Amino acid sequence: MFENRTVLITGAAAGLGAAAAEAFAAKGATLILSDRSDKVMGVAERLGATGLIADAASLDDHKMQVAKAVEQTGHLDITINNAGIAHPPMRIEQTPEQVARMVVEVDLLGMMWALQTQIPQMQKQALERDGDGGCILNVASIAGLVGASTLGIYGAAKHGVVGLTKAAAIENARRGIRVNAICPGFTRTAMTGDLINMAPDAEAAEADMVRGVPMRRLGEQAEIVSAMLFAASPENSFMTGQTIALDGGVTAY
Numbered sequence: 001m002f003e004n005r006t007v008l009i010t011g012a013a014a015g016l017g018a019a020a021a022e023a024f025a026a027k028g029a030t031l032i033l034s035d036r037s038d039k040v041m042g043v044a045e046r047l048g049a050t051g052l053i054a055d056a057a058s059l060d061d062h063k064m065q066v067a068k069a070v071e072q073t074g075h076l077d078i079t080i081n082n083a084g085i086a087h088p089p090m091r092i093e094q095t096p097e098q099v100a101r102m103v104v105e106v107d108l109l110g111m112m113w114a115l116q117t118q119i120p121q122m123q124k125q126a127l128e129r130d131g132d133g134g135c136i137l138n139v140a141s142i143a144g145l146v147g148a149s150t151l152g153i154y155g156a157a158k159h160g161v162v163g164l165t166k167a168a169a170i171e172n173a174r175r176g177i178r179v180n181a182i183c184p185g186f187t188r189t190a191m192t193g194d195l196i197n198m199a200p201d202a203e204a205a206e207a208d209m210v211r212g213v214p215m216r217r218l219g220e221q222a223e224i225v226s227a228m229l230f231a232a233s234p235e236n237s238f239m240t241g242q243t244i245a246l247d248g249g250v251t252a253y
């Protein structure tokens, strides 16, 4: 499905990014994988991809990733802007300034820099390829759709990601670029494990996480990745500016 398509995935050393890398590789994509962790090089080697050490909070690193993709393959067709961090559960008034600034730098400004560097390349491709610019998929969260108690600044940053996604979609709707976001609920990755383990009572924290989920369980990585494949599919050509919640029904309340 993704043969001859160059796909850039950020935060690809672990969790959803690494799972997405496996799935896109299996469907024939040419992969550029980045992460701030050097574990991304192992993932890239295993999948025959290009690995890059890059900080999602750095505008220069985003420029470098786009340039590498174009240098190596001639184009950049799909981006999965997935790199992100959470913070330990805490009320807004207890959140240290440094934590708040870090989350905004990575999760919100990092998305701004991703879009700012990826869109011009895709606009150029749209002109060269009869409107086929590319497709951008941002990883937000259900914390970007509804209030997330004790995840205030994370939720604020992810609401920002949803806002950027919609603005980018409208700005580029007639320029051959689709821009969408997925909004996972709590999904079984290291990020969720950290949130559980940082709580004073881990078992109670996991029970709390699923109590508000109509399906009464965490999401599995494969369930999120299948939505990424759908959103990025060339056949999904009329969907832009959307936020798809993958949350076991949480946002249906």
Ligand SMILES: NC(=O)c1ccc[n+]([C@@H]2O[C@H](COP(=O)([O-])OP(=O)(O)OC[C@H]3O[C@@H](n4cnc5c(N)ncnc54)[C@H](O)[C@@H]3O)[C@@H](O)[C@H]2O)c1
Binding pocket: 010, 011, 012, 013, 014, 015, 016, 017, 034, 035, 036, 037, 054, 055, 056, 057, 082, 083, 084, 085, 086, 106, 139, 140, 141, 142, 183, 184, 185, 186, 187, 188, 189, 190, 191, 192
């Ligand atoms: N797991 C969940 O329950 C969940 C729910 C909603 C949204 N999300 C979002 O999904 C995305 C992936 O999360 P995950 O659960 O796979 O997390 P994870 O912690 O398992 O993996 C995140 C990856 O991103 C990388 N990363 C973090 N900060 C980075 C930076 N500044 N620059 C480059 N790489 C960086 C990490 O090194 C890691 O490899 C995040 O944007 C997260 O907010 C996750």
